[in-house]
Amino acid sequence: MLHIHFTAEDMARVRFAPRPSPVPELHAALLMLGAPHEGLLFGRWRGRLLRTLPGAAEPLAELVPGGAAPRFLDVLGGSREDGFALIRSARPEFVRSELERVYAGQNPVPPWVRALHHGDAAAWGTLDRAQRAAYETVLAPVWPLVQDLHRAEFTRYALTAAEQGLAAALATVAPGSRLRDGVWRWPTAPSAREAREAGEVRKAREAGEARELGEAGVARKAPPAREVRLDGRGLVLLPTFHWRGGPLVQDLPDRPVVLTYPAGGGVPPAPESRGPQGSRGSRGSRGEPGGLSAALGRTRTEVLRALTEPRTTTDLARRTGISNATASAHAAALRAAGLITTTRTGRSVHHERTPLGTLVMGTGHTP
Template identity: 85%
Template sequence: MLHIHVTAEDMTRVRFAPRPSPVPELHAALLMLGAPHEGLLFGRWRGRLLRTLPGAAEPLAELVPGGAAPHFLDVLGGTREEGFALIRSARPEFVRSELERVYAGQGPVPPWIRALHHGDAAAWGTLGRAQRAAYETVLAPVWPLVQDLHRAEFTRYALTAAEQGLAAALAAVAPGSRLREGVWEWPTAPTAREAEAREPAAREAEAREVRLDGRGLVLLPTFHWRGGPLVQDLPDRPVVLTYPAGGGIPPTPESRGPRADAGGLSAALGRTRTEVLRALTEPRTTTDLARHTGISNATASAHAAALRAAGLITTTRTGRSVHHEQTPLGTLVVGMPSAGAVGVPPDVVRGRVGTDP
């Protein structure tokens, strides 16, 4: 169980990362790459990357000898280069202590890790080249898709916070979590057998007490990780909680193809209801909507009611006629590339509006 202790001051400092952060997303992907028991959904993804990952990226595996990464890698940064620069600027004593921690009891230390421990510039160069090589192979091909996914998750969080309050928005981040009496409780830890199979990074977050103490909290979704929350808890910094989001399947370049664009939103709303929503980029009466989509007036009215209840359209009455039009949320859902396929949140579309027969 993960307990995050939130003060009244912290509640004013909880924020959702406005955009994805390349370095944490890369590290989450690399953690999944080293989790062979997660083969069902990630097997094809893992196989493709292991075949294409260049040799220059191999030193990264030596940074996590026991499955847990050194904390000087825990940075944010709005760009890849900014994140790498933050890692490079870590205090030498912090780098040394973290390397000693992760290599405690792990056997021989690779020469370049020893050199990094001593602050050698060539060793830092090895790390920088490894990170860039991994980024170009793992994240660069899907980064636009990760950005789309992040916008969808941001929208889901913002809508929940606006409609139901911050406590509900926090609880919605992870099924089974809840905020009560100043403590944000994450789901119960798995059984002993399941815990043995869990990644070390995930186990590290279990049975843990995190106290914000006025530092605030940054929520950062990741779309390459399926384990428990990853917590960055460093002195004098806001706590960063990286949590698994999306549909449980890693982003792939083919997810952005025309086929995904055409079918994703329909899978969430249903084909007819999607056509109705797309037709309302301009105001239409019920009769005009029915004529435009080739359905009856009664069917058009029923679908419009469902979309209106979900907050995707508005309906205004003028005399004896009514006009339907997309809301800003409806425009966002329709305009998002690969909307359903890349993770428009279920409670924004499917859970609120359902699918038509």
């Protein structure tokens, strides 16, 4: 179990990350590479990446010798460069203490990690190159899809919060969780070892052989709940589409707590196929998101894209290459979907995106 304790001040400081963050998403993906118990859904993805991951990325594995990463890697940032700059700005004493923590009892320590412990610039360069190499192989091919998935998750949360309130919105993040008396209780997923042992006990019981496993195995107690106290710092919700385990919590002093939770359809995003002319197969010639074009249609997507500012029907028609009557019909459909509003001043009609329409189109931000 995970228990997150809110103060009254924290209730007003819950926010959803407006866009995906490359560094946490990359770290979640690298954690999944080391989780073979997810072979059914992630096996093909893992095999492909292990075959293609360049040697320059290997230092990242050396930063997690016991399965726990140093906390100075816990950053957000709107791009990979922003994220690495935040990592690089960590206090030297914090970097040293975290490296000492993760390497406690671990030998040998790689030379470049020893150099990083001493603040060596070349060691930071090694880490930068490792992150860049891993990003280009693991995330860059699927980043447009991750952005689309994040927008869908953002929209789902925002609409639930607006219609039903914070408690219901948090329940969409973690089905089975509940917010009561200022505590968000989240039932965490069992570890791979716990799931395996539970399966063994169940099979033994079915076969009438539970005694062979010993009473300790049958009566294993659930681990104690992890208690996270926000204490006025607030909470940032960040979905990840490369992680299937329990929530990943960034809980650092004087920073908002960041809760990274598994989202999406349960399988890792796959690179989009290439069309015959080298463009992405599920994207149009202007690069519109394939899922949005499939849902709205190419022309309506172009109409919505053209509304970077309020425009008349005639202006929309001219910008999208369609007739005034067709532009008016598409605007009516988008208005019915809540994606645009239409106002009339005298004989002039102006169309404008709603906040939902802007959210659906995205911000245009790239890592």
